[in-house]
Amino acid sequence: MSSEIVTAPLPERRWWHRVPFVRAIVIYVALRLVTLATVVVADLFSHNGLVNNLSIWDGAWFLKAIYHGYPSHLPMAGGHVLANPVALFPLFPLLIRALSAVTGVSAAVVGLVLSALAGMAAVVAVGRLTLEYTDRPRAERAALLFALAPGSFVFSLIYNEGLVITFACLGLIALMRRRWLGAGLIGAVATFTSPVGLVFALCCAGSAIVAIRRDRDWRSLWAPLLAPTGVVVWMAYLWAHTGNIRAWQLTERDGWNSFPSLVYPFRIIGKFLSNPISPTMTGQILFAGTVISVVGLVIAYRERMPFELLTYATGAVFLFAISSPVGLRPRFVMLAFPLTIAAATHWSGKRFRTLMAVSGVILLLMTVETLSSFAVFP
Numbered sequence: 001m002s003s004e005i006v007t008a009p010l011p012e013r014r015w016w017h018r019v020p021f022v023r024a025i026v027i028y029v030a031l032r033l034v035t036l037a038t039v040v041v042a043d044l045f046s047h048n049g050l051v052n053n054l055s056i057w058d059g060a061w062f063l064k065a066i067y068h069g070y071p072s073h074l075p076m077a078g079g080h081v082l083a084n085p086v087a088l089f090p091l092f093p094l095l096i097r098a099l100s101a102v103t104g105v106s107a108a109v110v111g112l113v114l115s116a117l118a119g120m121a122a123v124v125a126v127g128r129l130t131l132e133y134t135d136r137p138r139a140e141r142a143a144l145l146f147a148l149a150p151g152s153f154v155f156s157l158i159y160n161e162g163l164v165i166t167f168a169c170l171g172l173i174a175l176m177r178r179r180w181l182g183a184g185l186i187g188a189v190a191t192f193t194s195p196v197g198l199v200f201a202l203c204c205a206g207s208a209i210v211a212i213r214r215d216r217d218w219r220s221l222w223a224p225l226l227a228p229t230g231v232v233v234w235m236a237y238l239w240a241h242t243g244n245i246r247a248w249q250l251t252e253r254d255g256w257n258s259f260p261s262l263v264y265p266f267r268i269i270g271k272f273l274s275n276p277i278s279p280t281m282t283g284q285i286l287f288a289g290t291v292i293s294v295v296g297l298v299i300a301y302r303e304r305m306p307f308e309l310l311t312y313a314t315g316a317v318f319l320f321a322i323s324s325p326v327g328l329r330p331r332f333v334m335l336a337f338p339l340t341i342a343a344a345t346h347w348s349g350k351r352f353r354t355l356m357a358v359s360g361v362i363l364l365l366m367t368v369e370t371l372s373s374f375a376v377f378p
Helices: 022-046 050-054 058-068 091-103 107-131 136-147 150-156 161-176 180-191 197-215 218-226 229-242 247-255 264-274 281-302 307-321 330-335 338-346 349-372
Strands: none
Touching: 022 050, 022 107, 022 136, 022 150, 022 349, 050 107, 058 091, 058 107, 091 107, 107 136, 107 150, 107 161, 107 338, 136 338, 136 349, 150 161, 150 330, 150 349, 161 180, 161 197, 161 307, 161 330, 180 197, 180 218, 180 229, 197 218, 197 229, 197 307, 229 247, 264 281, 281 307, 281 330, 281 338, 307 330, 307 338
């Protein structure tokens, strides 16, 4: 008699098992809902309105750009440029305005939803980027830790961080796969979204140099040639619109007192070390962010991360470290997301769970501080 081997059918996977990095997404959504519920309860006493409570800091300026457009003349007082929406890159407000017009929903609500969705996309993108060069467990840890990053509270506000991080991750994936044209186009979108996109443009230049030296791959030049076009278009528009070629730089310098300073990180460290109690809360946060970023870079280099991620991490940390008065506060440490990836791939087990717990506590404190006072800007 002939016998047949009967194989049992594989159990059908639940739909949530097909969602990429589902645990990280669940944590991310839970954090957004808890934040929203907390603000709703707080509004019962403040009566400021839910949307108003979340439309703060940069969010308020994005809304001004949406409702009133960019000024055709830089506002001046005492010979100095006043704060105005020119400092904000245009993709995010353009998307909000378009979606608001299509849906009929207020721009503020659209902005909050878009920021939250972009943040979720960033969580998945960080995990997917990590999976590009390592295994699934490490990628899962990277997505989880990024969802709990202390700077991720801005995904509950009207901020464009989710968009620029998503674009940067997708661009880095394209670079690692040597898809030069795609990387350049993604870079153009990133540099039209935020000046942080210029860090990715730097990655494109570095990758092209390596590709040409190793393989004489001249097609790699597409990436560094296209990536900066977003910021070039924005600066050209501001020049034509305001009549001032330095409209953005003057707004940053005078309106926000923001300028590059190579000595700024040393001032932060020196002031803290001379008297750890004397700095303001901002000073303490900046010192902690600087130390964490340096440690993160050391781990990233010891982990031998791909060249593209190391370039991005180094460029981002340097850019934020010398940006006075911004510095390496939690939001900008989060923007240097390869540091999060390095920590997640370096630690596992109990150490990683401890890291997640510490990160979650700091995230809670930053969220409360940002939404309850104006002592520290995000």
